[in-house]
Amino acid sequence: xGSVKRISKELTELTESPPAGIRVELADESNVYEWKVHMExxxxxxxxxxxxxxxxxxPTEYPFKPPTVxxxxxxxxxxxxxxxxxxxxxxxxxxDEWKPSSKIAAVLQFARQLLAEPMPDDAVEGRIAEQYKNDxxxxxxxxxxxxxxxxx
Amino acid sequence: xxxxxxxxxxxxxxxxxxxxxxxxQLRTYTQNLSSSLPSGQRSYxxxxxxxxxxxxxxxxxxxxxxxxxxxxPESDHPPLSRYTSAPAxxxxxxxxxNNQVSSTESAASTPSNDLPQTPNSMARxxxxxxxxxxxxxxxxxxxxxxxxxxxxxxxxxxxxxxxxPTSTPAEGQVTSKSETKATIRFFPYQDSLQSTRPSLPFAPxxxxxxxxxxxxxxxxxxERDGVPPPNPTEPSDAPVGFKSKxxxxxxxxxxxxxxxxxxxxxGSSSGTFLNHMRLSQPxxxxxxxxxxxxxxxxxxxxxxxxxxxxxxxxxxRIECNRSWQQQPNEFNKNTExxxxxxxxxxxxxxxxxxECSICLGSVLRPYQCLFMAACAHVWHYKCxxxxxxxxxxxxxxxxxxxxxxxxxxxxxxxxxxxxKQEKEPIEDRASNDSGEQLETEGPSVVEPDIMEGPxxxxxxxxxxxxxxxVENLHLQDDQQTDDxxxxxxxxxDSSTDDLARSATTNIPGWQxxxxxxxxxxxxxxxxxxxxxxxxxxxxxxLTPRNDSGPLAFxxxxxxx
Numbered sequence: 001x002g003s004v005k006r007i008s009k010e011l012t013e014l015t016e017s018p019p020a021g022i023r024v025e026l027a028d029e030s031n032v033y034e035w036k037v038h039m040e041x042x043x044x045x046x047x048x049x050x051x052x053x054x055x056x057x058x059p060t061e062y063p064f065k066p067p068t069v070x071x072x073x074x075x076x077x078x079x080x081x082x083x084x085x086x087x088x089x090x091x092x093x094x095x096d097e098w099k100p101s102s103k104i105a106a107v108l109q110f111a112r113q114l115l116a117e118p119m120p121d122d123a124v125e126g127r128i129a130e131q132y133k134n135d136x137x138x139x140x141x142x143x144x145x146x147x148x149x150x151x152x
Numbered sequence: 153x154x155x156x157x158x159x160x161x162x163x164x165x166x167x168x169x170x171x172x173x174x175x176x177q178l179r180t181y182t183q184n185l186s187s188s189l190p191s192g193q194r195s196y197x198x199x200x201x202x203x204x205x206x207x208x209x210x211x212x213x214x215x216x217x218x219x220x221x222x223x224x225p226e227s228d229h230p231p232l233s234r235y236t237s238a239p240a241x242x243x244x245x246x247x248x249x250n251n252q253v254s255s256t257e258s259a260a261s262t263p264s265n266d267l268p269q270t271p272n273s274m275a276r277x278x279x280x281x282x283x284x285x286x287x288x289x290x291x292x293x294x295x296x297x298x299x300x301x302x303x304x305x306x307x308x309x310x311x312x313x314x315x316x317p318t319s320t321p322a323e324g325q326v327t328s329k330s331e332t333k334a335t336i337r338f339f340p341y342q343d344s345l346q347s348t349r350p351s352l353p354f355a356p357x358x359x360x361x362x363x364x365x366x367x368x369x370x371x372x373x374x375e376r377d378g379v380p381p382p383n384p385t386e387p388s389d390a391p392v393g394f395k396s397k398x399x400x401x402x403x404x405x406x407x408x409x410x411x412x413x414x415x416x417x418x419g420s421s422s423g424t425f426l427n428h429m430r431l432s433q434p435x436x437x438x439x440x441x442x443x444x445x446x447x448x449x450x451x452x453x454x455x456x457x458x459x460x461x462x463x464x465x466x467x468x469r470i471e472c473n474r475s476w477q478q479q480p481n482e483f484n485k486n487t488e489x490x491x492x493x494x495x496x497x498x499x500x501x502x503x504x505x506x507e508c509s510i511c512l513g514s515v516l517r518p519y520q521c522l523f524m525a526a527c528a529h530v531w532h533y534k535c536x537x538x539x540x541x542x543x544x545x546x547x548x549x550x551x552x553x554x555x556x557x558x559x560x561x562x563x564x565x566x567x568x569x570x571x572k573q574e575k576e577p578i579e580d581r582a583s584n585d586s587g588e589q590l591e592t593e594g595p596s597v598v599e600p601d602i603m604e605g606p607x608x609x610x611x612x613x614x615x616x617x618x619x620x621x622v623e624n625l626h627l628q629d630d631q632q633t634d635d636x637x638x639x640x641x642x643x644x645d646s647s648t649d650d651l652a653r654s655a656t657t658n659i660p661g662w663q664x665x666x667x668x669x670x671x672x673x674x675x676x677x678x679x680x681x682x683x684x685x686x687x688x689x690x691x692x693x694l695t696p697r698n699d700s701g702p703l704a705f706x707x708x709x710x711x712x
């Protein structure tokens with residue numbers, strides 16, 4: 001399987017020199033397709049000091065198909081669904097925008113960037129997006145509270 | 153041309169003694185027809201098409217002033233001007249309508265596709281048909297001007313529906329474009345998200361304009377026009393035909409104005425859609441809309457659900473403004489020298505092209521099968537093969553930069569790239585010499601052995617070029633001026649280099665996240681709103697109801 005080779009290569013790279021605030025490991029040592037990602041909330045965002053557990057699953061066709069990213073930790077964010085799946089909407093992960101040359105490191109960095117700067121126009125949670133746009137103070141308040149409640 | 157005209161016109165009257173003679177004459181007559189013969193062709197067509205046109209006109213078109221089904225110019229002017237507001241389209245529309253009514257010159261039914269003097273054909277069509285306009289001469293002049301000299305016919309008319317004004321963003325490209333010919337390529341596009349029904353499949357089409365004033369006409373494929381080669385190696389403005397009934401005979405045109413490609417609906421019945429936005433109402437000429445690399449153009453709407461191939465709409469992905477990628481630039485020069493040094497043990501830093509983006513392994517190791525696309529990105533053949541042998545074959549999209557390649561394209565072994573390197577130092581040329589073969593259109597499976605031996609004829613290249621220039625002078629006047637212009641200014645080179653450098657991470661003009669000059673919210677809204685099939689057309693006022701079918705729309709169902 002070509003994908004295993006590439007995935008393990010990326011995994012090695014990510015464990016050896018992890019990007020800031022991101023730590024990766026396999027959910028199950030025998031399965032390279034399911035990753036556990038520990039992400040720290042970026043500084044300056046209401047998620048700061050929070051530790052978020054993200055599940056990253058790779059399709060067997062990786063890198064020709066995009067991985068999926070979902071938050072196991074509840075998070076108050078316009079681009080993350082507020083349900084038990086917690087799936088994250090990333091533009092670069094959409095099937096028609098995904099490029100095989102994108103790496104997981106880039107995906108995770110992009111996801112972390114999204115925590116700092118939500119994209120309300122691309123939101124999956126319309127209500128939160130609305131609040132983010134119109135009532136930033138309240139949004140940050142709730143986000144901080146959720147972070148304290150679920151991510152610490 | 154004039155001789156053939158007389159031949160064909162004199163033919164019927166001149167009695168010939170031998171039957172054989174007559175036959176051969178007839179053959180030349182038809183041959184003349186199939187090749188370019190404007191006036192003879194017109195009269196021939198005219199006699200055929202006049203009757204059906206008349207009857208059709210009386211059925212559906214001829215009472216336009218008070219007809220309710222078909223828009224008349226007066227009543228429709230406000231909505232039209234809402235999104236065109238340029239003088240040319242509305243008046244072109246008037247002329248077009250006039251033309252349909254009078255049908256004296258019936259130029260609309262003449263697919264003037266073969267006419268050699270293309271830029272004028274539109275103007276001629278208008279002037280010929282616009283009977284009520286007093287001086288046809290000045291009219292022709294006016295249309296010519298508005299089409300060619302005016303940079304964008306809608307200077308202050310950024311319409312309310314949010315299509316960008318065309319002139320300003322083009323400025324930057326003019327310098328880099330002027331040295332190459334205007335090239336545009338059409339690829340079939342399958343909308344993976346919205347439609348279940350695939351659009352009409354067609355072979356990729358490439359056109360390079362012989363001169364900037366040429367126009368690429370797009371319409372329904374017709375047996376009578378013959379099949380122009382889909383990918384001519386020489387510059388050509390041959391019309392592009394699609395075998396679908398929902399495509400009008402004269403559907404839309406692609407024009408190259410001031411270094412920028414534009415599209416214009418020329419009165420199609422079932423519509424031209426640019427990124428899901430309809431350009432004009434049925435049978436109306438639209439204004440010019442600028443297009444850019446990656447845009448999706450749809451011709452017509454699926455009829456009867458697109459069940460049959462002949463009723464499917466055409467979706468085209470546009471590739472243009474990619475010339476920077478097809479010229480020598482830092483990236484493909486790097487790649488070229490990388491390939492040349494394969495197996496020599498040199499591991500210099502060739503950033504950006506030493507890694508196979510699929511397996512993340514090195515492509516520098518010798519004894520591996522590699523594949524290099526036209527954009528000079530390289531992968532292991534095994535890694536990329538999955539994308540090569542896809543259902544889209546022969547189309548190949550580079551997974552790194554999303555450039556499309558036609559894998560079945562003819563090998564381009566022309567050496568015209570050398571001329572552009574005249575300014576470069578000789579030693580640079582030495583390394584480039586074999587590179588030129590790499591940088592040509594078609595992709596190539598690269599074998600290191602072949603690349604090892606560059607032809608050693610660098611010494612007299614400059615003189616050779618001069619000789620070539622002189623030799624080609626009478627053939628390629630326009631190109632010549634282009635080339636001299638480009639060699640006078642060294643600026644384009646550096647700009648292409650810059651582009652190439654940034655290309656490794658993001659591709660200008662294509663990255664989907666790149667901010668568009670269009671209010672993207674509006675556009676994305678349109679994207680979802682635009683119906684794919686006629687049944688769902690209620691929510692979009694611009695989309696016609698296609699109840700009666702494309703044939704009735706076209707108004708030419710009775711045509712042979």
